[in-house]
Amino acid sequence: MRTSIRRSRGTVAMVAAAALATGMLAGCASDSDDGSSDSGNGDGKGNITLTVGTFGVFGYKQAGLYDEYMKLHPDINIKENVTTRTDVYWPKVLTRLQAGSGADDIQAIEVGNITEAVQTQAAKFVDIGKDVDKSQWLDWKLAQATTQDGKTIGLGTDIGPMAVCYRKDLFAKAGLPTDRAKLAEQWKGDWSKYVDLGKQYMKKSPKGTKYVDSAASVYNASLGGSTERNYDKDGKVVWDKSQGVKDAWDDAMTVATSNMSAKLKQFDPTWDKGFANGSFATVACPAWMLGYIGEKAGDSGKGKWDVAAAPTASNWGGSFLGVPTESKHQKEAVALAKWLTAPEQQAKVFAKQASFPSTPSAYAGLKPQADTTAYFSDAPLTQIFSDAAKTIPAQPLGPKDKPIDTAISDIGILQVEQKGKSPAQGWDAASKEIKDVLGQ
Amino acid sequence: MTSKEALAHPASSAETAPGIPPGAVRGARGRGAPDGAPSWRSRLYRWDTKASPYAFVTPFFVLFGVFTLVPLLYTVWYSLHDVQLSALDHQSWTGLANYKNLLSSDFFWNALRNTFTIGVISTVPQLMAALWLAHMLNYKLRGSTVWRVVMLTPYATSVAAATLVFTLLYSWDGGMVNWILHFFGVDPVNWRESDWGSQFAVSSIVIWRWTGYNALIYLAAMQAIPADLYESAALDGANRRQQFWHVTIPQLRPTVLFTIVVSTIGATQLFGEPLLFGGVSGTKGGSEHQYQTLGLYMYDQGWIIGNLGKASAIAWTMFLVMLIIAAVNLLLTRWLRRSDDRG
Numbered sequence: 001m002r003t004s005i006r007r008s009r010g011t012v013a014m015v016a017a018a019a020l021a022t023g024m025l026a027g028c029a030s031d032s033d034d035g036s037s038d039s040g041n042g043d044g045k046g047n048i049t050l051t052v053g054t055f056g057v058f059g060y061k062q063a064g065l066y067d068e069y070m071k072l073h074p075d076i077n078i079k080e081n082v083t084t085r086t087d088v089y090w091p092k093v094l095t096r097l098q099a100g101s102g103a104d105d106i107q108a109i110e111v112g113n114i115t116e117a118v119q120t121q122a123a124k125f126v127d128i129g130k131d132v133d134k135s136q137w138l139d140w141k142l143a144q145a146t147t148q149d150g151k152t153i154g155l156g157t158d159i160g161p162m163a164v165c166y167r168k169d170l171f172a173k174a175g176l177p178t179d180r181a182k183l184a185e186q187w188k189g190d191w192s193k194y195v196d197l198g199k200q201y202m203k204k205s206p207k208g209t210k211y212v213d214s215a216a217s218v219y220n221a222s223l224g225g226s227t228e229r230n231y232d233k234d235g236k237v238v239w240d241k242s243q244g245v246k247d248a249w250d251d252a253m254t255v256a257t258s259n260m261s262a263k264l265k266q267f268d269p270t271w272d273k274g275f276a277n278g279s280f281a282t283v284a285c286p287a288w289m290l291g292y293i294g295e296k297a298g299d300s301g302k303g304k305w306d307v308a309a310a311p312t313a314s315n316w317g318g319s320f321l322g323v324p325t326e327s328k329h330q331k332e333a334v335a336l337a338k339w340l341t342a343p344e345q346q347a348k349v350f351a352k353q354a355s356f357p358s359t360p361s362a363y364a365g366l367k368p369q370a371d372t373t374a375y376f377s378d379a380p381l382t383q384i385f386s387d388a389a390k391t392i393p394a395q396p397l398g399p400k401d402k403p404i405d406t407a408i409s410d411i412g413i414l415q416v417e418q419k420g421k422s423p424a425q426g427w428d429a430a431s432k433e434i435k436d437v438l439g440q
Numbered sequence: 441m442t443s444k445e446a447l448a449h450p451a452s453s454a455e456t457a458p459g460i461p462p463g464a465v466r467g468a469r470g471r472g473a474p475d476g477a478p479s480w481r482s483r484l485y486r487w488d489t490k491a492s493p494y495a496f497v498t499p500f501f502v503l504f505g506v507f508t509l510v511p512l513l514y515t516v517w518y519s520l521h522d523v524q525l526s527a528l529d530h531q532s533w534t535g536l537a538n539y540k541n542l543l544s545s546d547f548f549w550n551a552l553r554n555t556f557t558i559g560v561i562s563t564v565p566q567l568m569a570a571l572w573l574a575h576m577l578n579y580k581l582r583g584s585t586v587w588r589v590v591m592l593t594p595y596a597t598s599v600a601a602a603t604l605v606f607t608l609l610y611s612w613d614g615g616m617v618n619w620i621l622h623f624f625g626v627d628p629v630n631w632r633e634s635d636w637g638s639q640f641a642v643s644s645i646v647i648w649r650w651t652g653y654n655a656l657i658y659l660a661a662m663q664a665i666p667a668d669l670y671e672s673a674a675l676d677g678a679n680r681r682q683q684f685w686h687v688t689i690p691q692l693r694p695t696v697l698f699t700i701v702v703s704t705i706g707a708t709q710l711f712g713e714p715l716l717f718g719g720v721s722g723t724k725g726g727s728e729h730q731y732q733t734l735g736l737y738m739y740d741q742g743w744i745i746g747n748l749g750k751a752s753a754i755a756w757t758m759f760l761v762m763l764i765i766a767a768v769n770l771l772l773t774r775w776l777r778r779s780d781d782r783g
């Protein structure tokens with residue numbers, strides 16, 4: 001009895017192993033079949049595989065653009081290499097560019113890194129501006145990717161024009177106007193007016209809610225709308241004298257010291273939970289954030305959120321596509337980058353992902369998803385964001401903008417907001433941090 | 441004395457095995473070779489005996505050299521230069537400036553202090569809890585395998601998953617820890633931004649992940665203790681507690697020292713937990729760097745700020761710190777042994 005069981009088990013194992021082996025062989029066989037059929041239609045040229053290095057969610061795959069392009073160009077294969085976090089993605093790209101190997105055929109560059117790329121890596125990128133009609137792009141977007149001697153190293157993908165997303169129902173309970181035009185009128189021109197409305201909100205705030213998600217988000221929004229950030233137009237660091245930084249800092253300090261903030265950190269899990277629980281009534285939202293809000297706030301927020309024009313036209317985020325000179329298929333890569341950033345394709349990405357185009361000619365035909373529009377109370381999203389996009393000020397950027405902004409937001413402002421430090425202490429802490437960042 | 445014996449025995453047996461390879465015996469016999477000039481075959485044998493062991497260990501050392509030693513030495517070079525991530529080819533000699541910069545930097549001393557305090561509040565409770573758990577599991581229990589597997593699960597969980605859950609548990613607004621504290625009338629603690637709270641929270645993740653692992657090591661060592669030691673102790677009238685203190689603990693001494701050394705090295709390199717606990721811009725380790733460890737500081741300098749020269753200097757300073765700790769450990773061990781021999 002016992003031996004027979006053992007034997008039958010052995011048989012089973014052998015059969016299983018055999019089945020597995022044949023399965024694997026079959027797998028190999030079918031693979032090679034595919035391979036030969038692919039090379040069949042390449043009319044002797046053979047396939048070219050282009051790799052596209054991106055971070056986060058670019059939406060090209062989601063909008064079916066790669067498939068579409070491969071159908072148009074049967075000899076091209078596209079492979080996307082995605083890194084989730086930008087702060088992991090960019091150091092990797094930098095080292096690969098300088099090593100002269102390992103970079104993808106198309107490399108995405110985030111706006112926070114574009115100046116560093118322009119100032120230090122321009123030689124490693126193809127002058128992609130020669131092959132395109134540069135007037136397609138917003139002037140300031142094009143300028144960000146162009147060196148002083150006129151070489152354009154990247155084509156603009158999306159931009160992040162800002163609006164204010166707010167909870168109509170909470171505003172009504174707090175006795176504030178809920179009409180988007182009226183609100184936009186009320187805070188027009190100055191983020192401090194938007195903050196002032198917060199004081200009014202907090203007087204009658206619905207239980208468990210605050211006016212805004214965080215002081216840092218107000219800082220970011222206000223700074224994005226100023227004409228001066230951390231660098232002047234000659235490329236000198238002037239963050240501590242910059243009017244833009246000063247105004248944004250003051251707005252953020254009012255928020256941090258008057259109990260109107262939910263004291264969350266953006267893109268933390270707790271921030272996501274804040275959307276779901278409805279613990280704050282407004283957030284400064286670039287176009288790409290709409291999908292995020294819908295996802296995190298969930299069905300219960302549907303129709304309660306609305307979108308109003310921001311106090312000043314302000315930009316947050318956006319990217320570029322560049323082709324490294326080390327690419328073995330430069331011509332094909334440039335063609336693909338050109339196609340992906342053309343107005344028609346940018347409109348397709350907007351329809352899927354709400355990433356806002358950097359090419360104004362696309363604005364007339366923009367159609368957001370019906371779900372998104374319904375979620376935000378049928379607000380005229382295209383109108384609001386294109387109006388903002390057209391008036392965003394050109395802002396000189398610098399190579400260390402990112403760490404400087406981080407030091408102000410996540411050191412200076414956070415200390416005041418969450419640790420009860422005085423604004424002066426917060427400013428000192430941020431200054432010290434920035435000195436360390438700049439190696440001064 | 442007993443503990444030394446326990447250590448010495450397996451060590452000596454391990455030495456004999458590779459010491460006399462099978463080929464040596466055969467080679468020595470010189471099978472079929474005439475006297476005088478050795479045949480090509482015996483020469484081959486002899487060559488085999490001498491070279492094979494080296495050939496076997498070569499792959500490891502080649503890989504070690506390429507991926508560890510060369511980069512390691514390269515960081516020495518980097519640490520003496522001004523190297524920016526965006527301009528790797530433009531290195532300018534700065535001598536010890538990076539190190540001097542560190543010594544005069546508040547951020548560095550803060551990180552060193554944090555590494556030390558988080559190391560202490562995570563390692564000490566962790567090892568004590570592990571010892572206690574191992575002691576409990578050493579008794580005859582129902583379903584002992586199940587308990588052991590359960591103990592090892594935190595270790596098998598990824599740092600990212602564990603930290604994410606802990607971040608939610610410790611969240612200020614609606615986190616479970618604050619919710620429980622509220623029943624004891626404690627005001628909500630801002631776990632991420634408070635000085636001690638954040639260090640405690642980070643330590644708790646480390647403790648959760650590593651206690652089971654250490655407990656299993658202790659358990660294995662406990663089960664290797666001969667039963668007759670306990671029997672004779674019992675005959676002498678020692679109760680379980682006394683047996684634990686006078687039989688188990690002395691027998692475990694080498695194991696305990698091993699876990700202390702390993703945990704200390706782990707604590708010096710602590711990185712993943714505080715990074716992920718900090719969430720966005722986690723490399724800062726809180727708004728006042730209240731839980732920025734040396735590992736985080738190095739990463740922040742190197743990859744976020746892009747100052748690779750300074751980051752390399754931090755790496756070597758960390759190495760130095762570890763050497764100092766190892767030396768202290770060694771001295772402590774010697775001192776313990778000597779006092780043991782005397783007692």
